[in-house]
Amino acid sequence: MYGPVIEGARVRLEPPRLEYAPLYQRWFADMEVTRYLPHRNPLTLRQEEDYLGKAAEDPQRVLWAIVL
Numbered sequence: 842m843y844g845p846v847i848e849g850a851r852v853r854l855e856p857p858r859l860e861y862a863p864l865y866q867r868w869f870a871d872m873e874v875t876r877y878l879p880h881r882n883p884l885t886l887r888q889e890e891d892y893l894g895k896a897a898e899d900p901q902r903v904l905w906a907i908v909l
Contacts (some may be wrong), residue, residue, distance in 0.1 A: 844894070844903040853903040857896075861906065863890045 843856030857865070863886060867873045868874050870883035884892065 842898075842900050842903055844905045847905075851864050851909070853908040855902060855908055857893055857906040858889060859893055862886060862893060865893075 844854065846856070848852040865886060866886050866889040869889070872881065875881045893904075896902065
């Protein structure tokens with residue numbers, strides 16, 4: 842499930858957008874970005890798009906994108 846938009850003075854949390862999937866795919870393929878994450882296997886663009894679609898439908902988790 843995607844979370845609601847939450848906006849502060851310097852940061853905004855919003856639902857991830859499918860149009861940003863190429864950016865997410867590139868960032869998660871960067872070992873420097875993922876060095877502290879438990880799963881470090883880069884996804885293909887199609888896998889990233891599938892992940893976002895499944896996350897939107899899963900009521901057991903909430904997903905946000907951080908926007909500065």
